[in-house]
Amino acid sequence: MHVRASDPGRRVGARDVVEALVHEIGSGALPPGARLPPVRVLEAQLGLSKNTVQAAYDELVARGLLDARAREGVFVLAPSLPREPPAAQRRPAMARWAAPLVEPYPQGGVFELGSVFIDPELLPRERLAECFRAAMRDGGPAPFYHPQGYPPLRAAIAERLRDRGIAADADAIVVTVGSQQALDIVARALQTRTVAIEDPGYRYVVPLLRSLGHRVVGLPLDPFAGLDLDDWSQRLARERPGLLYATTSFHNPTGYSYSSSELMRLLALSAEHEVALMEDDWGSDMLSGSEYRPTLRALGGERVLYVNSFTKKLLPSLRLGFALAPSEAIAALVAAKRTSVLGGNLLSEMALFEFLDRGYYDTHLRELQRALDERYQACLDCLRQLMPAAVRWTTPGGGPTLWLELPAGTDAARLRARMLDRGIALEPGDANFLGPAHLSGFRIGYARHAPAALARALGALAEEIAKAS
Numbered sequence: 001m002h003v004r005a006s007d008p009g010r011r012v013g014a015r016d017v018v019e020a021l022v023h024e025i026g027s028g029a030l031p032p033g034a035r036l037p038p039v040r041v042l043e044a045q046l047g048l049s050k051n052t053v054q055a056a057y058d059e060l061v062a063r064g065l066l067d068a069r070a071r072e073g074v075f076v077l078a079p080s081l082p083r084e085p086p087a088a089q090r091r092p093a094m095a096r097w098a099a100p101l102v103e104p105y106p107q108g109g110v111f112e113l114g115s116v117f118i119d120p121e122l123l124p125r126e127r128l129a130e131c132f133r134a135a136m137r138d139g140g141p142a143p144f145y146h147p148q149g150y151p152p153l154r155a156a157i158a159e160r161l162r163d164r165g166i167a168a169d170a171d172a173i174v175v176t177v178g179s180q181q182a183l184d185i186v187a188r189a190l191q192t193r194t195v196a197i198e199d200p201g202y203r204y205v206v207p208l209l210r211s212l213g214h215r216v217v218g219l220p221l222d223p224f225a226g227l228d229l230d231d232w233s234q235r236l237a238r239e240r241p242g243l244l245y246a247t248t249s250f251h252n253p254t255g256y257s258y259s260s261s262e263l264m265r266l267l268a269l270s271a272e273h274e275v276a277l278m279e280d281d282w283g284s285d286m287l288s289g290s291e292y293r294p295t296l297r298a299l300g301g302e303r304v305l306y307v308n309s310f311t312k313k314l315l316p317s318l319r320l321g322f323a324l325a326p327s328e329a330i331a332a333l334v335a336a337k338r339t340s341v342l343g344g345n346l347l348s349e350m351a352l353f354e355f356l357d358r359g360y361y362d363t364h365l366r367e368l369q370r371a372l373d374e375r376y377q378a379c380l381d382c383l384r385q386l387m388p389a390a391v392r393w394t395t396p397g398g399g400p401t402l403w404l405e406l407p408a409g410t411d412a413a414r415l416r417a418r419m420l421d422r423g424i425a426l427e428p429g430d431a432n433f434l435g436p437a438h439l440s441g442f443r444i445g446y447a448r449h450a451p452a453a454l455a456r457a458l459g460a461l462a463e464e465i466a467k468a469s
């Protein structure tokens with residue numbers, strides 16, 4: 001048998017023996033049933049160590065090309081021969097897996113009417129590519145990472161927050177993989193184990209919290225009636241959560257934004273019930289005319305944990321977000337991030353820094369806000385023209401989505417199935433509820449689609465609602 005090293009100048013290894021034997025078996029030079037030389041013969045013939053030849057035979061046995069029979073030798077298996085099932089004691093154990101926490105990621109191919117994403121046409125991909133190229137200058141990122149996040153990026157984020165009236169320092173920022181990871185590291189680092197959330201609320205926060213051992217309690221939110229903060233106060237007194245998570249602008253899924261007086265009352269409830277506040281500010285800078293909404297963090301100061309992300313405004317696949325945290329929390333949050341992922345993707349962090357530093361983000365946000373405004377107005381016009389009288393919807397005034405409430409008695413699940421038959425996917429609205437659903441409807445995403453396409457989908461929805469009610 002001839003075995004050649006794959007890299008000239010290097011010694012023959014097990015991989016070379018495997019490749020040579022695969023070739024000989026494939027070409028018929030070693031026919032089924034042929035007996036191979038014993039390990040010690042081949043090792044002497046090729047001048048190899050015993051382990052090398054044994055490793056090559058073992059791999060070919062595992063691949064089903066050879067059969068090693070005790071005391072008889074090693075034989076070529078006929079390709080058509082059924083393989084012996086592996087001996088029971090050689091089958092490795094199977095780990096036991098939990099049921100998936102969330103449904104599979106959508107594969108596309110349908111019109112996603114409830115999407116929270118921005119139309120890819122509105123995303124500055126060329127300028128981002130330019131920033132990635134710039135980040136690769138001078139040999140690209142350093143070999144080591146920054147567990148808390150690329151320092152110039154943290155400084156640039158802090159500066160932007162200060163411009164919006166939020167006191168922030170680069171040392172108080174932890175860069176994360178989207179705001180989802182900000183929620184994750186908070187949940188990992190918290191000592192208390194009960195978290196209060198809005199009900200309905202952002203649907204991927206509940207499985208995250210529960211999987212990390214938290215008890216989750218709901219605070220009912222009705223976007224048509226406003227917040228019943230007396231009711232929240234009673235629930236906080238009863239359940240005694242350590243943290244209250246709130247999406248204060250363009251709440252997902254309803255589009256509701258807290259008023260300044262509601263934010264002030266929430267700060268008072270935090271003090272009264274000793275419940276810390278975490279504000280998920282995914283959308284307050286997606287508002288027309290740079291008319292920023294007040295934030296809990298701006299009103300309540302540094303004790304309010306604040307998370308935000310570039311996903312919805314810049315590029316979902318960038319996966320960059322951040323937490324702005326009280327100084328006492330930083331060490332625990334960075335340690336939680338390190339134990340989970342060691343560090344973030346420095347190249348993306350450097351590219352985002354370039355994007356902010358060159359002023360591209362401000363230009364992009366202005367253009368985006370103008371486009372979103374148009375789409376929002378076009379969506380409202382369509383709803384007014386098309387929807388049956390008993391349908392209601394929220395008017396968020398910004399952000400990517402609104403909530404469409406179906407006429408009482410409409411079977412929402414059947415309606416979804418009908419719409420899917422027409423190639424239009426709606427999010428299951430009830431998946432956002434922790435307790436019994438007090439709303440029945442869907443999110444409508446007006447940022448994701450061009451107005452004409454959205455109008456067609458809303459037309460189909462109006463027809464199906466009329467048929468169903």
Ligand SMILES: Cc1ncc(COP(=O)(O)O)c(C=O)c1O
Pocket residue numbers: 116177178179180181202247252280282308309310311312320321
């Ligand atoms: C309210 C809210 N918070 C956080 C997230 C997490 O997003 P990302 O990790 O992409 O920033 C989402 C995603 O849709 C969201 O809707």
